[in-house]
Structures are given as C-alpha cells and as structure tokens.
Amino acid sequence: EVETKPRSPASEKANDYDVVVIGAGIAGIYQAYRLREMGLRFRVLEAGSGVGGTWYWNRYPGARFDSESYSYAYSFSQELLAEWNWTEHFAAQPETLSYLNYVTDKFELRSDMQFNSRVKSAHYNESDCKWIVTIEDGSAFSCRFLITALGPLSAPTMPNYEGLGEFTGESYQASLWPKEPVSFAGKRVAVIGTGSSGVQLIQEISKTAKQLTVFQRTPNWCVPLRNAPITKEEMESLRAGYPEMFERCQASPGCFIHAPDPRLTMEVPTDEREAFWEKQYNAPGFGLWMGNFRDAFISEEANAVLSDFVARKIRQRVKNPAVAEKLIPKNHGFGTRRVPLETNYYEVYNQPNVRLIDVNDSPIKRVTANGLMTSSEEFEFDMIVYATGFDALTGSFDRIDIRGENGVPLKKAWEHGPETFLGIFVAGFPNFMMIAGPHMALGNAPRGIEYGSEWISGLLRFAAQKNITRIAAPFEAMQSWTEYVRGLGTELLATKIDSWMTGVNKNVAGKTQRCVIRYNGPATEYRKKCDEVAKANYQQLDLS
C-alpha cells in the first residue's frame, strides 16, 4: 500500500535531512508514514527505546484506553483497518503498544527512526534556514524542516516535597513506570494523585496490596468505563461500521463517537432527564460527558443538577458516608475537568485495606526514609506511587532548548502562555511545525493527529513543488490566531477551573496561573480554518 519513492542521493551529508521529527508516538509514526510517501529524507528521533509515545511510557498497571479502541486507532489505511482486531472495547496499554509496533513494522518505518535519542536542543540557523537538532549523546542532525510530535502529556511532574530522595522503599512515577513487573502483593503502598492515572492505578493496587493509602488533593468526578471483550463477530460488525463511525467522529466537536444532545438540560422534564443520565451512566465510555445535554458544561444551573446526579451515585457506591463526601468534588462540577473512567474505583474505598487521606486536611510535610509525614501523622510505606500528572502541552517543549530567529528561546516566546498560528507554527521560528501541541484541536487525539499531520504534509508537498525553503508564520497571523483561540470556549465552566487543561500545574514554577493552552472550539471549525489557509495556497504564511 505504501509507495516508497527513491530517497535523495546518498551523496548528501550523513546527518542532513529534509525533515527531523521529534517523537515516535501516534503522531510521529503517522508523520513518518506521510514523509516516506512523499519520498523525503527524514529521521524520527525518539527518547524511548521503542515506538508508542504515551503508550510506551505509561505502562503502569491498569493503564488503558478510555475512548473506544477502534475509534482511537488510525483511520488512514483500509488494509490496516481490515487486518487489526481489537480484543477489548477499551484496550489495555500492552495491546495498544503492540498495535503501534504493528503499524510501524507494517509500513517499515522503523529504519528511519532512532531510539534512545532524547532531543536536547534545536537551534534555527538563519544563514541556511535549517535547524540543528542535538540529542543527549551529543550527535547533531541538520534539517530543513523540524516537526515536533512531542505529545500533549509527556512531561511528567513530581511534587516538590522536601526529602524526596530520602525514601528507601520503592518509588515510581506513573508515567515513568519500569518495564519490569512491579508487585504490590503484601506491601504497604501510597498513591499520591487521583487523576485518570491515579484512578486506574488505585483500582489495580487495591487488589493485592496489604495496605493502600490514597493521598487526594482534589477528587475528580469518575464514571464507569464498562469495558468488555470484543467477540469475533462483534469485531466484524465494528469493522463493517468503520466508515460511518469515523464520519461520526469527524462530525462531533471533540472527534469522539459520542455527540452532545441538542436539548437544554432544564427544558427536559426531571424524570426524563434522570432516565437519560441513568442510561448514559450505565453505558460504556464517555457518554455522560461527551453525549450530554448541550448546556451541561456551560450553564451553572444545569451543571449543578448533573453533578448532583453523579454525587448520588458516589454516595450509593461508597459505604462510609464521610469517605463518600471526601470523594465528591466540591470545588468544580462534573465534566469541568477531565473525567476519569473507572472500574469499581469507588468500591475500592469499601475495602478494609484501603484508606483515603485528604491532603487539604493534613498536608504532606515531607518524604522520610520510611514513608511520608503529614501535618498529623507519620506513615510507613514499602512503596510510594506518584500519579502526579504532567506539565501539559508546553512542558515537553520547555524541556528542550528550542531557539528560533535571533536565538530567541521558545520558552521565552511563550512565557505568557503559548502563542501559535493554527496551533502549528510559531512566529520567529521558521520551518518549525507542531503536531498535537498547544492550540491544535485534539479531543480524541488520533483524529486530531491524523488531520494535523496531513495538513503539514500538504504544506510540505506544496513547498517541494514550488521550491520553497523557508516557511514562516508572520507575527500578525500568530497574534490574530492566538487572540481567536483565547476567545474560544470562554463560556465553558471548564475554563474557570484549575487543571492541566487550563495550563495549571502547581508543581511547576510559572504554571500556576490559568492560560489557554488548548483549542477549545469544535474540531470541525478548526479543520475549516486550516483548510481555508491551505486552499488559499498558504498566502497567510511567509514562503520563500
């Protein structure tokens, strides 16, 4: 299926490429496929020892999709869609990682990828309009175009506790989980953090740990995943429905298979509303979040009634009323932060070996050799698990020394929050393009990634045809796009809440204030805007 065109002559300098891609996750793999198709000379540099990105790093027990596996896979190849069978509606991490390895091998992309190659710096050189990319071992690569496929959630963060290095037991960050098996059996385990990662981990650890102590700062509204195996017959019927399913994803605001209900919450009679939510709560996946009434996450009144519905569920599931109250968020409504999907998460707190500590009541003061000390108690643990999240979207850029024209660091250019044009370009950084970075419509990530990568590929094809060697976004274009993105979704309750989605990570200096790091409009609108730029032969860009 892949048409491999002849590469550029071998006489070129060994480490000189048309394109360098940073990252071999879902975006980097797909970009490699498109670059190969165009016959460009490229190199994918990847920090991990294999492909997979998010699904390579997040190998903690319990890690799995919470979007339907088939809706989260690549859609570009009919052959791939025909060949690959998913075994569960929400596949676990090992299956997704196998899938991404399968794709890489099927399209023979591995030979153009280089692993264990964490990029340290990327500097733009004005004299030849090329980038010099350096990896940690000191090797350098030059390229005309630099494409970042760093992942929106790939810069894990740790709390700034005193004594972090003093603990003598095992300690793990969820997103940097070792490849070797980790056993919780018979151990006293602490988990810090109750986001999607923490929730998935807690469910698993509680099964075998002698004691599990969960340290919670902000509870999240979790709803059931309702995973199930996919039978052979079911897989065939899902396959037959692919065209319609991908169309549905493309038409929905977040590219998910669930689309909002056009009704307004308070216009629906109480009984009918409750029945609708009950149905969503009992159905698999994100229905209650993505498929809710259209004002559920805009209207305070509607959101309060919906939150009350979910709070009642938590109270029904958690036996100890005091624990249930701790698990019910009080400072934000349902769906205003990322909703973790769970399997018996709330029931975990009915187990005698599990204890919930609210760190707002008793803050963690320090890590000790034997465990953790809070303001009211000293805890001994055999293991501490940090499920403390990521420096989202911009964090992975901050960790690389990226410099554009006049040596300006990207970190400096973004010190007041990211500024982009189309979520792809940054003015002052010619020949630099981002996939799945800030301000690109993502939602169901692979859907947004495929679009972004295809758009960039279209531009590179245009550049090749016209002999263009410098692509730059003008400052005015960046300013007006950034202003547009900052004005999107202001009516959403989510934009008034601290979370990674609003750029807040209290463990990172300079990331404690909310800013617009995501594209909060519908993906349909995002694609329309990008398509218009392409159709007008990229006139909004400076091309030479």
Ligand code: N01
């Ligand atoms: O990270 P998070 P995550 N002391 O930021 C707490 C995707 N994902 O890795 O909320 C005490 O959500 C922090 O507390 P608070 C998904 O998009 C998908 O769980 O800041 N606590 C919070 O509870 C998700 O949204 C899947 O008050 C501290 C937690 O740590 C995103 O990744 C699975 C602390 C961090 O939660 C991120 O999820 C997993 C401190 N010093 C993740 N610092 C799927 O299922 C932080 N916390 C596909």
